[in-house]
Amino acid sequence: MQHALCLLVADIAGIWTSQGGFMTADFNAELHARPSIYFTGPAYVEHIALMPSAPPALHGSRYLSDGGGSEDPRTQVEHHTEFVTITRVTQLSTDADEWPVSGFSVSEIAALVDMDAPRLISRVGILVLGNPPEELGPTLSKLGFRDTAASSIGGGAAQVCSDFRVQDDHTSRVLLFNRDLNAYRLGRMVRRVYEIETYRSMALLGLPEARRLAPLLGNYDKNLLELTNRNQTTPTTEHKKLLEEISGLSAQIISAAAETRNRFGATAAYAKIVEERIGELRESHVPGFQRFGVFVARRFRPAVRTCEATALRLDKLSHASMHLLDLLQTRIQVEIEHQNAIQIQAMADRAATQVKIQRAVEGFSIIAISYYLLSLLKVAFEAADHAGYHISPLVMLVSIPLVIGAVAISILRVKHALSAHA
Structure with a gap:
């Protein structure tokens, strides 16, 4: 019995594979599609997110060859749905007294991603040092940080600091002190930090669209109210003109919704990822500093909610315009049925008269x-x-x-x- 069951399972698996279904290896590969770069000791991590003019054809990660030495940089290129990221880890011999110089040149970045004039989404530099000092203030001042947010993360195993200011080279700088994270935990923790910045930037791509639509939505509201009032008072002879105006407004609203639906949907998805990554930091309070995740959330959530409110407003306007269009069409249909009833009654009266004449x-x-x-x-x-x-x-x-x-x-x-x- 067990032997027959095993054969049946094998047959089903063979049929599923022959029909183009996923094999177990495909599912398993998806679990390992985005590995972190594991490292120890002082290091400088650079993470760049670029958006090409067309969606990336590839997916997953690929490592580029390095020199093989302990201080040679390791580079990872990841192809996401909308963007491509490049991560480079450069080992440092000792803790840095000043911020490292970027090891990425524009020509090198272009060669790595093989894109024509990609759009820069975010650029994060993470300086990983050893144990945090007793007083953070002097170290932060020496490295040029101002109004810094700081948190103890990983259950107290590390400490992260950032002022979230973009430098002249478009880099957002983060300082991470490692107490007792091993290579694997450190790689994953660094990945969470730069993913917060990357996905936050991707989510905020919807904010310009929301701001652009704000005055248009005001005009749509005003026009819809005017057309609704006119629908109550417009005589039968002007129904056609009113129908054309409502149809035009509805088409504009639906077009605006279609143009921004994907962007606002992506904003909601990326915002969810940012919240998850902040939660995975397991941060706790550092005396005298605002928490890293709280700083991000307080300035990030209003922008996301603006996008959500704009998308919701567009959806409601679309439903309202369609509802008004249905009401007007119903009114026109009722008027047509009334005219048909009058004509049918007139025909019936004529037929009755003809019957009387015929009888006479x-x-x-x-x-x-x-x-x-x-x-x-x-x-x-x-x-x-x-x-x-x-x-x-x-x-x-x-x-x-x-x-x-x-x-x-x-x-x-x-x-x-x-x-x-x-």
């Missing part, structure tokens, strides 16, 4: 035919009287109702036959 004509026809037949009978009786055959006047009197009845019966039978045939 039938009555006149009976009288005329009967009169004609009685005239013939009278001529026949008179001719017989002149020929010597005297016919009693009583016969003439009796023939009058008989002729009229026969004519009426004949006309009614003809009418009935025609009705049955129709």
Whole structure:
């Protein structure tokens, strides 16, 4: 029984693979698609996120070869859905007394990603040092930090500091003191820090769109209110013009929603990742400093909520315009049905009049035919009287109702036959 079950599972797996389904190896590879660069000791980590003019064709990560020495930089290129990131870790022999100079040149970056004029999304420099000093202030001042946020992260295993200011080379600087993180935990912790900056920048790409749409949404609201009021007072003769205006406004709103739907959707997704990465830091308070994650969240969430509110407003405007369009179409349909009812009633009245006329004509026809037949009978009786055959006047009197009845019966039978045939 167990042997047969195993064969059945194997057959199903073979069928699934032959039909283009994912194999177990594909699922397993996805779990390892974005590994961190593991390292120990003092180091300088540079992380750059670029958005190409077209979505990246590749996905996953690839490591570039290095010199093999302990101080040779290690570089990792990752292809995401919308952007590409480059991460380089340069080992330092001792703790740095000043901020390291970037090891990336513009030409080298372009060669690594093989893109034409990519858009810079974020650039983060993380200086990893040893144990934090007793007083952070002098060290931060020496390295040029101002208004710094700091947190103890990883359950107290490290400390992260940043003033979130972008330098002249577009780099946002982060200082990380490592107490007792090993190479694997340190690599993952550094990855969380630079992913917070990267995904925060990607999420904020929706903010310019929200600001651009703000005045347009105000105009859409105003126009929709005006058209709604006009819908209540517009006479029947102007329905067509009003319908065209509402249709035009609805098309504009739907077009704006379609243009920004993906961007606002991406903003929500990236914001969720930022919140998850902040939670994974497991940060705690450093006396005298605002927490790293709190600083990011307080300035980041309002922007995300602006994008969410804009997307929601667009959606509501779209539904409202479509609802107004449906109301107007319903009103027009009711008016058309009313006009049709009037026309049908008029046709019914004309048909009834025609029936009455037809009945009157039938009555006149009976009288005329009967009169004609009685005239013939009278001529026949008179001719017989002149020929010597005297016919009693009583016969003439009796023939009058008989002729009229026969004519009426004949006309009614003809009418009935025609009705049955129709």
